[in-house]
Amino acid sequence: xxxxxxxxxxxxxxxxxxxxxxxxxxxxxxxxxxxxxxxxxxxxxxxxxxxxxxxxxxxxxxxxxxxxxxxxxxxxxxxxxxxxxxxxxxxxxxxxxxxxxxxxxxxxxxxxxxxxxxxxxxxxxxxxxxxxxxxxxxxxxxxxxxxxxxxxxxxxxxxxxxxxxxxxxxxxxxxxxxxxxxxxxxxxxxxxxxxxxxxxxx
Numbered sequence: 377x378x379x380x381x382x383x384x385x386x387x388x389x390x391x392x393x394x395x396x397x398x399x400x401x402x403x404x405x406x407x408x409x410x411x412x413x414x415x416x417x418x419x420x421x422x423x424x425x426x427x428x429x430x431x432x433x434x435x436x437x438x439x440x441x442x443x444x445x446x447x448x449x450x451x452x453x454x455x456x457x458x459x460x461x462x463x464x465x466x467x468x469x470x471x472x473x474x475x476x477x478x479x480x481x482x483x484x485x486x487x488x489x490x491x492x493x494x495x496x497x498x499x500x501x502x503x504x505x506x507x508x509x510x511x512x513x514x515x516x517x518x519x520x521x522x523x524x525x526x527x528x529x530x531x532x533x534x535x536x537x538x539x540x541x542x543x544x545x546x547x548x549x550x551x552x553x554x555x556x557x558x559x560x561x562x563x564x565x566x567x568x569x570x571x572x573x574x575x576x577x578x
Contacts, residue, residue, distance in 0.1 A: 387413075439510070441486030441503050443468050451475075451484060458482040460517040462510060464536060466490055466524060470560040474522065479569040482520075485510065490528035491535055504536065511543045518546045520575055524559045525550075537578050549578040 387409065395405035412420040436442070437449035444450055451457060461482030465471050471484050487502045499505075511519065521536055523529035537547050550571040554560070560568065 436486075439506070440484050441468070441488060441506075442471055442484060456481070459513075459515050461520060462507070462516060462518075463520040463522050464507060465522045465560065466529065466532075467561075470522065470524075473560045473563065474568060474572070477565040477568040477572075479572050480520075487523075487532070487536075490523060490526070490532040492528045492531075499535065502532075504539065507536070508539055511540055511545060516543075516545055518548060520548050520550070520572075521578060522550045522560065522571075525554050525556050526559075533578065547578045548575040550575055 390412075391402070391405045391409045394400055394408050395402050397405075400408065412423070433445045434443050435445075435447060437444055437447055437452060439448045439452045442449040442451055446453065458481050461480075462485050463474065463480060463482060464485045464487060465474065466487060466489055468486055471486060474480055474484075485503070485507045487504055487507065489497060489502055491497055491499065491502070507519075510516065519536075519540055521533045523533045523536075533549060540547050554563065554567070554571045563571075
């Protein structure tokens with residue numbers, strides 16, 4: 377933990393909070409805090425305002441779990457989306473990664489993690505029941521399971537597949553391009569496009 381030589385509680389608190397951001401340790405947090413202070417008018421104040429706006433206005437979509445200022449989100453409401461497919465992903469960052477690739481124009485469903493007996497995460501802890509409800513839509517023809525290629529991701533994919541067996545829809549899984557142990561948010565656009573185009577029945 378960062379220890380300041382001064383009695384500057386406000387600065388210490390800022391550094392402590394920045395240090396909790398993924399990817400920022402104590403040293404990086406100190407550097408970020410100093411940069412913010414040096415650029416108070418051009419960076420710190422706009423950032424503070426943006427953080428307040430996001431905290432107030434951005435919420436999970438009640439349909440798919442995406443983050444947006446609208447509910448349902450702009451993806452769920454878009455008339456340009458292919459409503460016959462739903463791509464199931466673990467986290468919003470995975471949704472952003474797939475949508476950035478531009479090769480998929482259907483709908484999404486964020487389940488919010490993976491099943492994990494070790495961590496005590498069961499089906500009721502994830503956004504799976506809403507997916508089952510969406511599967512009853514007569515316009516839905518395919519559910520693409522795009523959980524990460526990890527043990528927990530595979531377990532979750534199998535569970536979801538079992539839950540969807542009673543519906544008249546095709547369940548597919550991302551195929552070539554996604555390495556075992558890989559996570560979608562770290563893959564390049566070409567790899568994601570290949571994986572989507574090479575999907576196969578699960």
